[in-house]
Amino acid sequence: MYDICAAETVSLKKGSFCLIDLGISIKMPEGCTCWIVPRSSTYKRYKIIQTNSVGVIDGSYSGNNDIIKFPARADEDTVIHKGDYICQMCVTKRPPRLTFTEVDSLDDVNRGGFGSTGR
Numbered sequence: 629m630y631d632i633c634a635a636e637t638v639s640l641k642k643g644s645f646c647l648i649d650l651g652i653s654i655k656m657p658e659g660c661t662c663w664i665v666p667r668s669s670t671y672k673r674y675k676i677i678q679t680n681s682v683g684v685i686d687g688s689y690s691g692n693n694d695i696i697k698f699p700a701r702a703d704e705d706t707v708i709h710k711g712d713y714i715c716q717m718c719v720t721k722r723p724p725r726l727t728f729t730e731v732d733s734l735d736d737v738n739r740g741g742f743g744s745t746g747r
């Protein structure tokens with residue numbers, strides 16, 4: 629994981645949306661995917677939410693103008709300063725491609741829905 633900072637200063641009004649420039653363009657090794665996720669402290673410090681929850685950076689997003697951005701919505705009036713570490717980047721190897729087979733039913737016992745384990 630690499631902490632990544634904003635490459636520009638932006639002022640956001642409560643409820644507004646902005647793509648914050650992270651100032652990075654990369655060419656990934658073949659078979660890798662890059663992910664952009666918020667830092668745990670991002671909301672507490674800056675009052676912004678990453679609108680796509682997790683950003684997936686395609687391997688083909690590798691031109692000079694393919695600059696990685698952080699899609700942000702502000703919950704309060706806020707200012708993100710150039711150099712503020714607002715997110716993290718991770719590069720992972722893609723798993724082998726799977727083949728899915730359609731079936732009428734599965735053999736396993738139902739596990740139960742959200743919160744059904746009582747723990």
Ligand SMILES: O=c1ccn([C@H]2C[C@H](O)[C@@H](COP(=O)(O)OP(=O)(O)OP(=O)(O)O)O2)c(=O)[nH]1
Nearest residue numbers: 664680682683684685686689695696697698699
């Ligand atoms: O948080 C993010 C998510 C994506 N991207 C860039 C890299 C990615 O390769 C491109 C397109 O993203 P995605 O495939 O998620 O967008 P889409 O909504 O499916 O649009 P597109 O038609 O461009 O694929 O935008 C970012 O800079 N930050």
